[in-house]
Amino acid sequence: MTEEELMLQQLFDEDKLTDKQKKIIVAAIETFSEKGYAASSTSEIAKKAGVAEGTIFRHYKTKKELLVSIVAPLMTKFIAPLVVMDFNKVLDRDFETVEEFLRATIENRRDLLVRMLPVVKIMFQEIPFQPELREQFLELVVKNIFNRVEKVIIGYQEKGLLIDMPPESIARLTITNILGFLFTRYLLFPHLEWDDELEIERTIQFIMHGVGKKE
Amino acid sequence: MTEEELMLQQLFDEDKLTDKQKKIIVAAIETFSEKGYAASSTSEIAKKAGVAEGTIFRHYKTKKELLVSIVAPLMTKFIAPLVVMDFNKVLDRDFETVEEFLRATIENRRDLLVRMLPVVKIMFQEIPFQPELREQFLELVVKNIFNRVEKVIIGYQEKGLLIDMPPESIARLTITNILGFLFTRYLLFPHLEWDDELEIERTIQFIMHGVGKKE
DNA sequence: AATCAGAGTGAGTAATCACTCATTTTGGAG
DNA sequence: CTCCAAAATGAGTGATTACTCACTCTGATT
Numbered sequence: 061m062t063e064e065e066l067m068l069q070q071l072f073d074e075d076k077l078t079d080k081q082k083k084i085i086v087a088a089i090e091t092f093s094e095k096g097y098a099a100s101s102t103s104e105i106a107k108k109a110g111v112a113e114g115t116i117f118r119h120y121k122t123k124k125e126l127l128v129s130i131v132a133p134l135m136t137k138f139i140a141p142l143v144v145m146d147f148n149k150v151l152d153r154d155f156e157t158v159e160e161f162l163r164a165t166i167e168n169r170r171d172l173l174v175r176m177l178p179v180v181k182i183m184f185q186e187i188p189f190q191p192e193l194r195e196q197f198l199e200l201v202v203k204n205i206f207n208r209v210e211k212v213i214i215g216y217q218e219k220g221l222l223i224d225m226p227p228e229s230i231a232r233l234t235i236t237n238i239l240g241f242l243f244t245r246y247l248l249f250p251h252l253e254w255d256d257e258l259e260i261e262r263t264i265q266f267i268m269h270g271v272g273k274k275e
Numbered sequence: 276m277t278e279e280e281l282m283l284q285q286l287f288d289e290d291k292l293t294d295k296q297k298k299i300i301v302a303a304i305e306t307f308s309e310k311g312y313a314a315s316s317t318s319e320i321a322k323k324a325g326v327a328e329g330t331i332f333r334h335y336k337t338k339k340e341l342l343v344s345i346v347a348p349l350m351t352k353f354i355a356p357l358v359v360m361d362f363n364k365v366l367d368r369d370f371e372t373v374e375e376f377l378r379a380t381i382e383n384r385r386d387l388l389v390r391m392l393p394v395v396k397i398m399f400q401e402i403p404f405q406p407e408l409r410e411q412f413l414e415l416v417v418k419n420i421f422n423r424v425e426k427v428i429i430g431y432q433e434k435g436l437l438i439d440m441p442p443e444s445i446a447r448l449t450i451t452n453i454l455g456f457l458f459t460r461y462l463l464f465p466h467l468e469w470d471d472e473l474e475i476e477r478t479i480q481f482i483m484h485g486v487g488k489k490e
Numbered sequence: 491a492a493t494c495a496g497a498g499t500g501a502g503t504a505a506t507c508a509c510t511c512a513t514t515t516t517g518g519a520g
Numbered sequence: 521c522t523c524c525a526a527a528a529t530g531a532g533t534g535a536t537t538a539c540t541c542a543c544t545c546t547g548a549t550t
Contacts, residue, residue: 078497078498080497080498081497095404096311096313096403096404097313098311098312098313098314099313099404101536101537101538102537102538102539103536103537103538111498111499112498112499112500113499113500113538113539114498114499114500114501114539114540114541115497115498115499116539117538117539117540118496118497118498118499119497121539122538122539123538123539158486158487181403185400185403188311188396188400189310189311189314221487222486222487223486223487225477225480225481225486229474229477230486232459233452233477233478233481233486234486236451236452236455236456236459237448237451237452237455239455240451240452240454240455241451244447244451259444262440262444262448263448265440266440266448266485267485267486267487268485268486268487269484269485269487270481270482270483270484270485271373271437271438271440271445271448271449271482271483272373272436272437272438272482272483272484293526293527293528295527295528296527316506316507316508317507317508317509318506318507318508326528326529327528327529327530328508328509328529328530329509329510329511329528329529329530329531330527330528330529331509332508332509332510333526333527333528333529334527336509337508337509338508338509
């Protein structure tokens with residue numbers, strides 16, 4: 061199974077798509093990711109997919125619909141597992157400490173991010189310009205994730221494992237560091253040599269204990 | 276003096292520009308920032324500037340040259356003050372503690388970021404697609420800033436104010452949090468109500484002491 | 491074998507693109 | 521005022537854009 065098919069399987073119900081439809085999606089992802097949405101022409105995508113330009117418009121009414129149909133599924137896929145994350149399970153059973161919870165969360169999202177890298181790149185590029193994507197993102201991320209994460213934080217605070225800074229600030233800071241690491245590692249400097257395990261541990265250590273030296 | 280003229284003054288030697296040249300730059304910044312570079316047409320920019328389309332190409336050979344001439348000065352302006360930041364002065368004279376150093380650094384860069392917001396947005400949007408900008412960014416930020424910051428960190432480590440995690444990791448984590456705050460605050464959720472002073476203090480506290488509760 | 495719906499085609503469309511250039515306007519020096 | 525170089529113009533360029541449509545192909549059903 062090729063790299064592309066693996067990616068497709070993550071995003072779509074692969075079986076319902078014809079061969080040419082798959083090729084269009086693969087070509088579109090590659091082109092959008094390399095040149096950006098606005099700078100990608102449908103003729104170029106068709107050429108790269110080995111398909112007539114008209115074929116694209118048989119399946120997608122507009123170029124924008126092609127973009128949205130690629131990016132939108134990623135958001136739900138990326139968010140879904142975190143939404144169903146059972147609050148009590150996380151707190152009481154699986155993860156005794158915050159460190160373990162963070163380690164599991166980072167590891168869990170890292171796989172998906174790496175596999176979906178080109179689509180993730182497209183997503184962040186286009187969210188500022190596509191209201192449809194922005195709304196979907198805000199709805200999913202801000203309302204679902206943020207509330208969910210805040211509950212987890214309050215739980216750990218009650219167990220005395222976290223300082224009593226307001227949960228939304230702890231959430232902001234923690235998410236900033238996790239996404240900041242993934243962004244720096246995989247989007248900003250993917251070409252540098254990274255010791256992933258080590259850097260994840262340092263990130264977790266940093267989140268928990270900061271960088272100030274205790275007396 | 277208008278908002279736009281204030282911005283221009285930051286980026287250009289205002290006096291050398293004719294009235295129409297200024298209007299072109301203002302219109303280009305506005306359009307690029309709103310729609311993205313590739314989706315902005317020169318005819319639209321000309322219209323918005325109240326200028327003939329040919330006038331743009333009298334001063335800028337290509338559309339890309341217009342983009343670069345807007346974004347490039349920002350990078351040097353943004354980086355320059357940090358580069359000339361005297362290592363010993365920072366360490367021994369002005370800032371006894373890391374907290375004070377962080378506070379001053381965040382405050383210092385925040386002004387500029389807020390004033391330059393539209394250009395900053397254009398910069399981050401286009402760096403992935405414009406090799407010219409990417410090279411300039413890497414040269415300035417990675418080599419200058421990163422080395423400079425590492426030296427400061429080593430200095431504070433020698434004074435026993437920072438843990439002995441490798442400086443490049445401390446630098447990565449600290450910069451992530453500062454830029455992460457500014458990004459979240461001004462680009463991601465500028466419409467939310469923020470208590471800036473408070474949130475900056477929390478960010479600094481987080482960097483220094485983490486979120487783990489001490490026994 | 492006949493039928494038919496959906497997949498695929500590719501030439502064609504008007505609109506828009508970045509850019510050119512011959513010409514006119516402008517503003518300051520002599 | 522005259523003069524002139526730089527600034528500004530806007531109609532015009534060929535190329536490319538997203539998208540259409542009349543048509544063909546394909547494979548499953550009867």
